Amino acid sequence: MEIFPMTLNRRTLLSLTGGLAGAVIAPATLRAADLPQEVRIDYATYSPTSLVLKRFGWLEEDLKRDGVAVKWVFSAGSNRALEYLNAKSLDIGSAAGLAALLARANGNPIRAPYIFSRPEWTALLVPKDSPIRTLADLKGKKVAATKGTDPYLFLLRALQTVKLKRSDIEHVSLQHADGRAALEQGRVDAWAGLDPHMAASELTAGSRLLYRNVAFNTYGFLNVREDFQQRHPELLRRVIGAYERARLWTLANTGEAARILADEAKVSLQVALLQLKLRTDLSNPQPSAEHVKALQAATPILLDEQLVKPGTDLLRTVEALVDTRFAQGLIRQA
CATH class of the missing domain: 3.40.190.10 (Periplasmic binding protein-like II)
Structure with a gap:
């Protein structure tokens, strides 16, 4: 892909713009008994x-x-x-x-x-003027991510590539939209984003992609x-x-x-x-x-x-x- x-x-x-031709799925018949x-x-x-x-x-x-x-x-x-x-x-x-x-x-x-x-749909972002340039630079920094989601697990897997653990950063648990706001307001140093919030932050606030890895997006x-x-x-x-x-x-x-x-x-x-x-x-x-x-x-x-x-x-x-x-x-x- x-x-x-x-x-x-x-x-x-x-x-x-879009362009591929589609088709309509013909519905099957439901059994009448015991329907919710x-x-x-x-x-x-x-x-x-x-x-x-x-x-x-x-x-x-x-x-x-x-x-x-x-x-x-x-x-x-x-x-x-x-x-x-x-x-x-x-x-x-x-x-x-x-x-x-x-x-x-x-x-x-x-x-x-x-x-x-x-x-x-996820990557690690930093503010456009951030001095953070590599994943290793996240050590000791505040990073926002929504616990129990792909961005959070993406963050953990990304840190592992530079031999960092969850305990090496200050994880700030925020829902996706709140994580974007915290990044753009300077309340966190980085954010594990999720589209469309991530795309919006890139295009409207100039947030910079620090790390991306297609294989870590499930x-x-x-x-x-x-x-x-x-x-x-x-x-x-x-x-x-x-x-x-x-x-x-x-x-x-x-x-x-x-x-x-x-x-x-x-x-x-x-x-x-x-x-x-x-x-x-x-x-x-x-x-x-x-x-x-x-x-x-x-x-x-x-x-x-x-x-x-x-x-x-x-x-x-x-x-x-x-x-x-x-x-x-x-x-x-x-």
Whole structure:
């Protein structure tokens, strides 16, 4: 997969448009027995297809004939989505793959039957005039990151590359938007950002990318509570089918999808295009060995930083989390 540079000029951003042709997923028929009154799904600015799906009401239209309502719940970060799933206030929620693995390892009974994106959505940023030039310079500095999310785990993995640990910095736990504000106001020295907040900070405040690593960005997982998947598999398939419709529409109408993202996230169109067109890969939604291997490669950080109980079999946890079979037959080529 090609990831485009994070830094680009204004003219390039303004010229970006979508262009691939999409298709519509034909809905399956739900079993009438034992259907819930509503399905509770999150939407998030780090999951642009969820915003498209919510905006057009395709899922509501599809499920209305079966008497199932759709309740949308906003997730400000992976940590929120995973908390809601664990509390059973969400049935289906979007989170970064490594964050989902951490949650599963710590007792959150979720599975991941669909990949909503392969993003480069996080990096380490410093203010534009910061004297910090390398990761090693972060020793003893204040770094903001949202605990339990991909940016936080990205930060820990990045520090490890220069033999630093969490205890070598002063971690400031802030939700993503608050982390951006703290960086721009000079209250922290660095920030593990998340798009679209990261893109907005780059383009509006001139925040500088200190460290980026595509391999340390884990996939966007659409997670479902295990009990919901077991009780309502056909309903879950309909939700995934709707996500597929939103994915294909976004690929075919990237400019319009960026406008939806800009509206929902309250950012400029240029920021939305930077996130959606240049940092979001929607080409591979089928969970596979690729996603299993990516998570297995990331498991040491969870043990090294004592984020899971000693002796936790994380390789088996990965296999229990990533459902490589459920969405087979539902994925369509763009």
